[in-house]
Amino acid sequence: MRILCDLDGVAADWIGGIEDGLGWLPVEDSEWLDWTQGDGASPDAPDDARAGLRRRIKRIQGTFGFYAALRPIPGAVAAIHRLADAGHDVWFCSTPDPLNESCASDKINWVESHFGEGWGERVILTHDKTLVRGDVLIDDKPRVTGAAEPEWTHVIFAQPYNGGPEAIGRWRVRDWEHALRFVEDYARLLVGAA
Ligand SMILES: [Mg+2]
Structure with missing residues (x-):
């Protein structure tokens, strides 16, 4: 996946x-x-x-x-490595901050330093995530929209600002442990549907 x-x-x-x-x-x-x-x-x-x-x-x-100075969210580094080790094709998909001139390079360096050598090449920086192909997008934004009908299923990563009415009826994971369980179940669902 x-x-x-x-x-x-x-x-x-x-x-x-x-x-x-x-x-x-x-x-x-x-x-x-x-x-x-x-x-x-x-x-x-x-x-x-x-x-x-x-x-x-x-x-x-x-x-x-x-x-570049942000700390990883608890559990993120271990969980993402686990997904990759389990054979999933994991990419980071993020939007550069127009207010910050070092953001784009900081993000690539941040991933390389926290996740390991070669991971920086797995960073996709875009202002439109709907144009990127994948099965699942894990994102804290309650609605991810753009020029295309997305191929991925959006899973909301819980944050205080995304539990409102926009999250009703949507996939939402509480933390990385929950996200791992979701991916496991969803991967099984995809195999079953194929
Ligand atoms: Mg975000």
């Missing part, structure tokens, strides 16, 4: 990286941090606090090398 795996929010701890950054910037508005919201700012925050927090998050996210 060909598995496409997103990086931020699935293999790389993007929220953790932002929170590390908020730790060394002024934090007067940090009580308004709310990761159930896509932009990380609570809807209850006063407008100026909301704008300040958004600005701060953007600044951290835009820092040169931000994407």
